[in-house]
Amino acid sequence: MSTAPAVGVFALQGDVREHVHVLEALGARTRPVRRAADLAGLDGIVLPGGESSVMDRLAGIMGLKAPLADAVRGGLPAYGTCAGMIMLAAGIENPAPGQGSLGVLDVTVRRNAFGTQVDSFEADLAVPAVSADPVHAVFIRAPAVVRVGAGVEVLAAVPASRAAGADDDGAPAADLPVAVRAGHVTATSFHPEVTGDWSFHREFLRGL
Ligand SMILES: NC(=O)CC[C@H](N)C(=O)O
Numbered sequence: 001m002s003t004a005p006a007v008g009v010f011a012l013q014g015d016v017r018e019h020v021h022v023l024e025a026l027g028a029r030t031r032p033v034r035r036a037a038d039l040a041g042l043d044g045i046v047l048p049g050g051e052s053s054v055m056d057r058l059a060g061i062m063g064l065k066a067p068l069a070d071a072v073r074g075g076l077p078a079y080g081t082c083a084g085m086i087m088l089a090a091g092i093e094n095p096a097p098g099q100g101s102l103g104v105l106d107v108t109v110r111r112n113a114f115g116t117q118v119d120s121f122e123a124d125l126a127v128p129a130v131s132a133d134p135v136h137a138v139f140i141r142a143p144a145v146v147r148v149g150a151g152v153e154v155l156a157a158v159p160a161s162r163a164a165g166a167d168d169d170g171a172p173a174a175d176l177p178v179a180v181r182a183g184h185v186t187a188t189s190f191h192p193e194v195t196g197d198w199s200f201h202r203e204f205l206r207g208l
Contacts, residue, residue, distance in 0.1 A: 004028055005029070005043040005044060005205060006028070006031060006041060006044075007029065007043060008030070008033040008046070009032055009048065010048060010059075010084070011033055011034050013050045014047075014049055014051070015048045015050060015193060015194065018193040018194055019048050021193075022192070022193050022198050022201045023201060026198060026202060033068075034064070039067060039068065039071050043208045044076065044079070044204065044207075044208045045076055046079050046080070047083070047087050047088060048193070049082035049083050049084060049140065049191045051083055052083035052084075055083055055084075055087055059087075060100075069103060076184070077184040077204065078184065078186070079186045079188075080105075080188075081191050081192065081193060082188070082189060082191055085105075085143055085180075085187035085188060086111060087102050088185060090104075090105060090149065091109070091147065092108070092110075092111060093109065093110040093111075093146055094110055095111070104185055105180070105182055106148075106150070106152055107145045107147060107148055107149060107152055108146050109143040109145055110146045112141050112142075112164070113144035113146075113189075114142050114144065119142075119164075120140045123136075123137050123139070124136055124137070125137050125158070130179075131199035135156070135192070135200070137156075137178070137188070137189075137197075138194055139178075142178070142190060144176040144189060145178070146176070148180065151182055152182040154179070155177075155180060156177070156178055157176055157177045157179075159175055160176050178190060184207065186200070186203075
């Protein structure tokens, strides 16, 4: 697109500032999204990392949840990181009490999937669909995708041995998807907004 795209950043909770910084550095205009009216005229929306149960509750209170879900279902490109991935997901295996989601990406996620004691780690991931070079990924109490619906592309995965309780039964398990895309909706378990590896933001903006 010839003018800078207008990208909304869900701003009721989470690492909003980090996404705004990356998006503006890459040439987008940004707008914090806190209520339904903030969605007007956007070319895309980013859902940050943070705490998905709080995001879900606040989005409900602010009357943003249904309009945001409708906008994404209607074609508004969306990118969610970590808690943002959980917000986009159709299902949450282990929701907090009363927690729901926008239900716009046909995956089921497991919150806090990567370990109980040391639950943050970094990894260099091969993501050929997004970058020729490995993408440096930071996982912070991150979700994993445990069900991938039809039409959802797995862009990157990590060995299941990373998962919480992976050693418990000794059974070999499949890799856990940590980056997925279904048409105009992309989600990562990790936080490119904090690493300086902006491949996913670049790819998202390219599609607007
Ligand atoms: N870094 C994050 O966004 C953590 C996500 C958080 N564990 C949640 O359930 O929402």
